[in-house]
Amino acid sequence: MKHLKVLMSAVLLVFAMSVHAQRKAVMILIDGVPADVLEQVSTPAIDEIAAVGGYTRAYQGGGKDMYSQTPTISAPGYMNMITGVWGNKHNVWGNGVKNPNYNYWNVFHVVKAQAPEKKTAIFSTWLDNRTKLIGDGKAEAGGKIMDIAYDGYELDTVQFPHGNSRIFIYNIDEFVTDKAAETIKADAPDVSWVYLEYTDDMGHAFGDSPQMIDAVEKADAQIGRIWEAIKYRQEQFGEEWLLTVTTDHGRTESNGKGHGGQSERERTTWAATNAQNLNARFESTPPVVDIMPTVLKHLNVEMPKEVAQEVDGVSWLGDVSLFGAVANYENGKLTLSWSQGSAGGNVTVYMAATNNFKTGGKDDYKKLGKAKLAEGTFTKSVQLEKGGTYKFLLEGKHNSTNVWLVLDK
Secondary structure (H helix, E strand, O other): OHHHHHHHHHHHHHHHHHHOOOEEEEEEEEOOOOHHHHOOOOOHHHHHHHHHOEEEEEEOOOOOOOOOOOOOOHHHHHHHHHHOOOHHHHOOOOOOOOOOOOOOOOHHHHHHHHOOOOOEEEEEOOOHHHHHHHOOOEHHHOEOOOOEEEEOHHHOOOOOOOOOOOHHHHHHHHHHHHHHHHHHHHHOOOEEEEEEOHHHHHHHHHOOOHHHHHHHHHHHHHHHHHHHHHHHHHHHHOOEEEEEEEOOOOOOOOOOOOOOOOOHHHHEEEEEEOOOOEOOOHHHOOEHHHHHHHHHHHHOOOOOHHHHHHOOOOOOEOOOOEEEEEEEEEOOEEEEEEEEOOOOOEEEEEEEOOOHHHHOOOOOOEEEEEEEHHHOEEEEEOOOOOOOEEEEEEEOOOOEEEEEEEOOO
16 A cells, blocks of 8 residues: 555656646747748658647738738748737738837737746847847837847858858858757747748749758758757756747749749748647648747747737647638628637627727727537628728637628728
8 A cells, every 4th residue: 555655646746747847839930941842852850840749731921812911921921920910910011020010919028928937039040030020129019028039140240251152141040050959958948939041042042943952951950959959858857848840931833932922832831840739720721820829828828818819820739619710791791600620619709890909909899699619600680881890709618719801992
């Protein structure tokens, strides 16, 4: 009996350690790699990560020909990932990052506001990722929210001399990777973003080419070094790490040298993760905006209600009720439809006829009614004004999602 008690105590201790294990997250974005290229290149590190969790084709660009359509350009693509919303909300339409709307909080803003003890980090070639997209240090973006930053090296012509080729960008990516791996291994920040640029440079210069394949192989080796640091932390400290790897856009159909449009190849991206409790959303060719809520769910950090209502993404982790909502209005009849995740329960539908959140205000959502989740649709006769924008919030047992209806004038 004494031995049984000892054994039970040990089991309970292991269980308690598992329940209370520290959770950490890393987002890696390698620039400009379409799914068809990634899938033909040898990528042992990404393959190993996906073997632990999963791999899926995904998409950028928002809803094609819809209110949320977003250019398949780098900065908008990064902003989609870190804010969980499309360009109609975050207001980043190009690499100039002229007037981002920080009312739509990024993942770092949420973490610092809701769990200020957690440490944030960025490892990036491009300084604007922190100073403009995240808005680090800007009061309207949450103030100083990045604890660790290794970035801006594209401006350092002494340590990384610029030449006629773009090899200096590869050297910066190597440096950034080393700093990320070292920092993760030694300090284990709670949520980090690693950005690697060289693949996009090779795409622009050579298109679909051996140089592009070589760049993807180099990026995979860099990802492998970060993955090794994560595995070290898991093995030595019992931490639970979420790693997501993705890209910001595909490439043009003709030769792979460009991007920015809405062709299938420019929109088609991919995601790999070590997460093991992946749901139906992950398996549905998900959008990149899902990464932000996925990271927060892993970290057990809840968004403020008003922020969460605006997020276009849906977490890939655990139970999910519904996703992929679509709104239609014809002859005075509103129809909302969705894809079902888990079985059972109802969907409660709310509507707001304002968009005050965009300017820092609040929207007044009115309940329209309920429908059974399994039915996949909600219909109601309502009078909506031409030229109006209407926001719908659909709440299920496990999650909520939103969709807009923008009526022609």
